[in-house]
Amino acid sequence: MDEVPANRVGPGAGVGRVLGTEHTTTSGFRVVLNDDDYLQLDDLVVVRTEVPKVGEVRTYGVVTESEAIYEGAQYESDTHRIAGEGILPAAKVRSARVAVTRVDPEIWVSPDPGEVVERAAGEERRKALYVDEMGRPLPIGMGRDGEPVYVDLDFFDGRKGGHMSISGISGVATKTSFALFFLRLLSGRPDILGEGAANLRVLVFNVKGEDLLWLDKPNRFFDAEAAHIWERLEVPAHPFPSVSFWAPPRPSSGDVVVPDTGGRQEGVAAFTWTPREFIDEGLLRFLFTDSDDTRNQIPFIEERVRAQLSRFAVDVEGSPGAVVLRDPSEGHRPGERVIPHRGEPVITDLRSMVDAISRFVDPEDGSEPDQKWAGRVQMGTVSAFVRRLHAAVSRVGHLVRAGESRRIDRTRHQVTVVAIQSLHDLGQRFVVGALLAETFVEKETTGQRLPLSVVVLDELNKYAPRDGTSSLKDMLIDIAQRGRSLGVLLVGAQQTASRVAQEVMENASIKVAGRLDAAEAERAEYGWMLPSTRARARLLKPGTMVLSQPSIPVPLVVEFPFPPWATRKEEVDERGEDPFAGL
């Protein structure tokens, strides 16, 4: 009989073989590696198995864990005998765990033990990642192997699914950076986005710092390495070409309206609503977005007052945007302009509006409230309502003023950045509510999916918290549920998905996570991750994200490149030209 080969595994075909000492399954298997090769996390592999009556079945998978052991060592101290003294023979065996991503053709059988495992490259790699089955594959970053990883846009823009949810710890998870990177890909690859690319409109809220106020400026730290990746993604490595910046006015800027931003004034427009716009769009409801507000009867009175305001408001001659409140029984016609009576209060800002409302619901002379305005709610509720109104005056009062219209024009540029970081929480919710409502109503009226409207909103847990109800939360749930068919797509980001309304999370087809808090990663909201991915999510570096999409059954890890736009004032390349234009 022939001599048995020596104890070590020699070089062979592929990178290794399917392990035969434990069962392979249709969800995963292990690979014993050849001596001269390796597999690392996220590598893609393929195994060919000869199945009786079917023929060759190819099993594709992604490496989720890498392992090594001394085979032949029985005791822990054997490690010294093997590696130190060299007196105990042992084979170093390296292996990798593979999660199956695909079986082709779809005969769901486990791969045979002992079959050669190969790296999936070229067409095989595309198959492993279902790129061949994707309607519109958009490269959304690079895999560990330096090749692009794709996302199916059909699952973002509403054709088969919609919305994206990004989770991760503040600061290191780079949620906003990823969202912007994704937006840049969307706007930079009209060839893939297709019909949705025309008139694509993006609404971005800057909720912290002033990170997003430099999207149109080149970044001076952008280097050739990053440029190369952008080149691979086939997106021009330029700042966003079409951006407008909006900020609320400084609270005490008098008649001059100056945007309330720190580092950047140039190119930033201040936005306000006139009392007329405030009343017509029913923005009053967005002053009561605290979840506490729904526990008493405040929504009831708010709804009544909102309706009455819109019935009573009459434009004022010579003062655009200002209104007076007159009983409709007096017979004014829509669009009519009137000259105020002597002593008649004119509503030119939020303070005068609140005063006017108070006159109906909480008269100063102590008489009974006007039941047409206050309904039959208890006096305590009325007081609470008025108290909140007064509080709102000091927090968002500067956002409402008569005069020329300064509302945000989302059609002017492709990307509209609204800087609300300087506003109080109440003010932030007010602006977000007002703009989302505007966007949604617009699309509801047309009933068309196109043009697409993308909304990027960080700290989603503040606007659509898991507990309580508010008109803002209701609207976000509405967008999550119906926005897909109306072309309103939400890119929501949050530190903790477990604090966001479930309906909003569940409707996001594409789920992304950066570094997660260890306790957070164990929650059911991250059930889409494999256990190994979950363990790794605690260690992810900035610039690395885990991505899940309906068309691939396992989450993928992607790296996205450094942005060519500045994210801080210090990063702005003052030369104003792209230093890598020639690359």
Next chain:
Amino acid sequence: MAELFVEAWAPEYGNPFEADVDLADPDKIDDTVEIEGVWEPIPGVDDGVATVAFVDGVRRVDARLTIDEPTGPIPGICGTYAVGAACWHRQVPRTDIERVRVERLAVFGHGAVAPVPVAGPQISYRSESVSGTDPEELVQRFHGAMRRAEAVLSETLAQEGCFVVADGPINDLSATEKVGFIKTHRAPYLSAERIPVVASLRRGQRTPLFLIGRDGAFPRYSWYQRLADLPGGHSWTGVVRAEVSSHLDLATARRIADRTTAVLPLVASEPQVEPRAPQNLVPIAALERRLRRHMGDPLLINRALRSAVARQRRAVGVSP
């Protein structure tokens, strides 16, 4: 009154202290070949030998067979043995299992030979016969085949320049650098006045050489050495006997004995991990484990054999 000890060896391996009467004939022993006078322990000398090849074999009876002859049943056995070497490359340092050979052999009594059907890939038995019918004789033949394979491998490796340490007495007495390593003490080879020196050995020391089997067919130089000073042991705990061919000149034999005495304690096993510590050397234990694995799963082979025989019977039309 003599002191009583419990052997550290697990009971199923037998007692390391067993009598081997054959070679212990005082007339055939010369304990003056190295030191004529009073014996003292001799320290070993590690000459830095580069490669030490530990050679061993394992065997297993896979099934008992019977040839149903009209004249009466003829007994047989079939079994598998494997031999190989654990080569300790001391410079690297690493030990590799090399030259593994697996052999399957059927032995029948009464001089009868029947082919054993092939039971699967790599499960085919060569058939041999012995004249007797005693089951012990069948096993002895099988055992001998393994010992011969071990001897061939030892000789091959020695001729290639390895320093060979074979498990068990040496069979091939050619003048190459092979050491037989005997774990169990079958008989006291030494006279009453020489014996106490064994008890006085420390780890890495040996007795002077003595010649055994003098004037016989298999003369060899032998010595006792201690592998380890185990706490709580009796005076012979950790003592093994080693032997080399006496066809080597005495100087070479002494050099090999010195080397063996110094080197073997380095690979002695420890009682917490090895039931036959320290005698069952670490590389040899690992080699045996590996060889057993190469022989294949015994239950699997037994079933494969039964299936193969049943298939054959069906093929020739014999009802089960």
